Amino acid sequence: MKGTTASIMKYIRTEVFPTPFCAGCGHGILLGAILHAVHQSGLDFSRVLFVSGIGCAGWIPSPHYNTDTLHVTHGRPVAFATGAKLFNPELTVVVIGGDGDIASIGGNHLIHAARRNMDLTVICANNMVYGMTGGQAAPTTPRGARTATTPTGNLEPPFDLVRLVAAAGATYVARYSVWHVRPLIASIKKALQHTGFSFIEVLSTCPTQYGRRNEEPTPIGMLRALKQNCVTVKRAEDLSPEELVGKTVIGEFVG
Amino acid sequence: MGPRYKTRDAGRSGEAELTEQSGWTKVPSELEPGRYFMQGDEACAEGAIAAGCNYYAGYPITPANEIMERVCQRFMQLAGRVFIQMEDEIGSIASVIGASWAGARAMTATSGPGLSLMLENIGYAIITETPCVVVDVQRAGPSTGQATRPAQGDVMQARWGAHGDHEMVVISPWSVQEVYDEAIHAFNLAERFRVPVILLMDEGVGHLRENMEVPAETPVYRRSKDSSRPPFGEAEVPPMPAFGEGARLLVTGSTHDAWGYRRTSSPQAQEQLLERLASKILNHRHEIARTHTHLCDEDDLDVLLVAYGFTARSALAAVRLARAAGIKAGLLRLTTLWPFPDEIVERVSARARLVMVPEMNRGQVLREVRRVMQHAVGYNKTNGEVITPLEIWQAMQKELAL
Numbered sequence: 297m298k299g300t301t302a303s304i305m306k307y308i309r310t311e312v313f314p315t316p317f318c319a320g321c322g323h324g325i326l327l328g329a330i331l332h333a334v335h336q337s338g339l340d341f342s343r344v345l346f347v348s349g350i351g352c353a354g355w356i357p358s359p360h361y362n363t364d365t366l367h368v369t370h371g372r373p374v375a376f377a378t379g380a381k382l383f384n385p386e387l388t389v390v391v392i393g394g395d396g397d398i399a400s401i402g403g404n405h406l407i408h409a410a411r412r413n414m415d416l417t418v419i420c421a422n423n424m425v426y427g428m429t430g431g432q433a434a435p436t437t438p439r440g441a442r443t444a445t446t447p448t449g450n451l452e453p454p455f456d457l458v459r460l461v462a463a464a465g466a467t468y469v470a471r472y473s474v475w476h477v478r479p480l481i482a483s484i485k486k487a488l489q490h491t492g493f494s495f496i497e498v499l500s501t502c503p504t505q506y507g508r509r510n511e512e513p514t515p516i517g518m519l520r521a522l523k524q525n526c527v528t529v530k531r532a533e534d535l536s537p538e539e540l541v542g543k544t545v546i547g548e549f550v551g
Numbered sequence: 552m553g554p555r556y557k558t559r560d561a562g563r564s565g566e567a568e569l570t571e572q573s574g575w576t577k578v579p580s581e582l583e584p585g586r587y588f589m590q591g592d593e594a595c596a597e598g599a600i601a602a603g604c605n606y607y608a609g610y611p612i613t614p615a616n617e618i619m620e621r622v623c624q625r626f627m628q629l630a631g632r633v634f635i636q637m638e639d640e641i642g643s644i645a646s647v648i649g650a651s652w653a654g655a656r657a658m659t660a661t662s663g664p665g666l667s668l669m670l671e672n673i674g675y676a677i678i679t680e681t682p683c684v685v686v687d688v689q690r691a692g693p694s695t696g697q698a699t700r701p702a703q704g705d706v707m708q709a710r711w712g713a714h715g716d717h718e719m720v721v722i723s724p725w726s727v728q729e730v731y732d733e734a735i736h737a738f739n740l741a742e743r744f745r746v747p748v749i750l751l752m753d754e755g756v757g758h759l760r761e762n763m764e765v766p767a768e769t770p771v772y773r774r775s776k777d778s779s780r781p782p783f784g785e786a787e788v789p790p791m792p793a794f795g796e797g798a799r800l801l802v803t804g805s806t807h808d809a810w811g812y813r814r815t816s817s818p819q820a821q822e823q824l825l826e827r828l829a830s831k832i833l834n835h836r837h838e839i840a841r842t843h844t845h846l847c848d849e850d851d852l853d854v855l856l857v858a859y860g861f862t863a864r865s866a867l868a869a870v871r872l873a874r875a876a877g878i879k880a881g882l883l884r885l886t887t888l889w890p891f892p893d894e895i896v897e898r899v900s901a902r903a904r905l906v907m908v909p910e911m912n913r914g915q916v917l918r919e920v921r922r923v924m925q926h927a928v929g930y931n932k933t934n935g936e937v938i939t940p941l942e943i944w945q946a947m948q949k950e951l952a953l
Contacts, residue, residue: 312812342795342796342797342799343795345653345794345795351851355567358801358803358813359801359803359811359812359813362799363799364795364798364799364800364802365800365802365803366649366652366794366800366802367801367802367803367804367813368645368648368672368675368804369645369671369672369675369804371751372641372642372645372672375637375638375641375642375645375646375649376645376646376648376649377649378635378637378642378646378649379608379646379647379649379651379653379655379657380649380650380652380653380794381649381650381652381653382606382633382635382646382650383605383606383633383649383650383653383654383655384654384793384794384795386795387653387794387795389556404638404639404642405638405641405645408637408638408642409641440652455865481571505914506817516788
């Protein structure tokens with residue numbers, strides 16, 4: 297593994313280290329995974345534009361990535377990215393955002409960009425909670441989970457982002473987690489090379505705001521839970537609905 | 552009506568001075584030069600196209616639809632111009648800002664309800680110094696109000712709608728000709744000062760049809776793209792490279808330093824940024840502000856009307872009625888509403904016994920006029936109908952106790 301991290305350091309503004317992420321945050325893994333995918337794709341980094349909104353995940357590219365970054369208002373990165381991509385189609389445009397940014401306040405832009413099959417790669421870091429603002433419930437928070445605004449357990453069902461975006465018309469749709477780094481990197485590579493709307497939901501971990509209020513307060517425990525609870529699309533085909541309760545299906549859904 | 556009258560510029564003429572500076576060129580107008588019979592909304596689209604607008608994102612709304620439809624049809628005839636109908640007004644202004652950073656001369660158009668939705672991202676354009684033009688064809692509000700009726704109720708929304716302390720450039724044309732001319736001016740101000748510019752039309756001007764002239768050439772200001780200088784500081788108006796040019800731009804709506812690094816808890820960074828964002832407009836308010844006097848002799852004036860937009864047309868007719876009755880009346884017409892031309896209003900109104908501000912709202916510009924001329928009075932109408940010349944003339948007579 298030695299040398300792997302070194303290979304992506306040239307894409308990072310290391311002068312801004314340390315990152316602002318909490319100890320145990322999953323977003324650092326995703327920060328690296330995206331750069332590995334860029335590196336392995338052989339893309340000219342100066343022609344890659346990263347657009348992000350408000351929230352912890354918005355800080356993955358901005359200011360860390362050493363190329364053009366556009367850090368915008370809450371929920372709107374997909375719409376900003378649409379303008380940049382339409383005016384300069386030569387740019388590879390990647391949107392990185394959290395579940396609140398992309399799927400709650402930005403939900404309308406998400407489904408319409410998918411419907412248009414806009415040539416963007418959207419990576420949604422889903423930690424199931426509003427981390428930056430103090431751990432409030434998100435539209436991705438599981439039923440029963442405790443958050444700052446659901447102290448007795450969440451009453452609402454969460455969005456299944458993969459099914460939502462696939463139904464809206466996206467032409468590459470996948471879900472992985474920050475535990476499943478190698479397939480995640482391969483998926484991001486595919487998304488970067490795909491022409492059309494690519495969407496990858498990346499299950500991430502927030503021990504600070506989510507884990508500590510629920511069953512698994514430790515970073516490593518949250519990562520182990522991702523390992524245990526995720527099943528691949530292929531394996532899920534052989535499981536009954538009862539066996540799939542509490543499991544998250546990962547893999548490629550469209551494309 | 553409007554363009555037939557000879558006008559005298561009461562402010563300093565900005566354009567002549569600006570053409571001396573780098574960044575200015577003249578390009579052939581996209582339309583054949585000559586006279587056209589055109590609608591205000593269509594003239595807005597044509598002015599934008601003449602100014603080099605090459606990105607338009609919009610969402611349908613009355614009474615601004617004709618701008619988007621005209622742009623859509625005309626862009627299909629022209630190379631290198633991008634049109635998209637977005638999912639809502641928030642997406643429209645967001646994609647306009649994204650396109651502007653990709654190098655576009657970008658624009659959107661809407662009415663009051665859509666402007667309300669755009670305001671957060673207009674604030675983003677202010678703090679990131681993103682050139683763009685936002686057209687608001689005002690209609691009667693608040694909320695859905697009366698979608699097809701004229702009003703001038705968005706003057707303060709245009710000024711203060713985006714949260715946080717900031718300056719704005721807002722232009723309010725009175726004729727189809729001026730819509731065309733000021734759409735061009737709006738683009739050039741946006742590019743020159745790296746600001747969002749609001750072209751504040753109203754339903755009356757937007758749906759008006761009259762003659763206008765297209766000149767052979769259009770003055771165009773192009774932004775500096777020097778990537779060796781910081782894009783968010785040092786210079787009063789810093790250079791703005793585009794995405795994909797290797798400038799490694801860090802663009803953020805958070806408070807930032809000259810190179811774009813977030814400085815979210817530094818009092819100095821916040822103060823310096825806000826100071827520069829304000830002063831780059833205020834230091835140039837004389838060249839930004841456009842006002843016109845009509846039938847107005849400042850040194851021998853009893854009654855001064857201060858008006859803008861469609862209402863200025865009725866005000867000029869009212870001045871004629873007053874002059875026919877032997878009253879020394881004149882009109883000061885504000886084409887630029889923000890930054891408010893305080894000094895010009897103060898100078899022109901200095902000797903007037905009566906200063907009256909007719910407007911289709913409850914006194915939004917009147918309050919500004921009163922800051923410099925305390926005895927100014929308003930004539931206000933908010934029933935979704937335009938103010939007529941006779942109404943202003945009668946209000947004038949009442950104030951003068953004739």
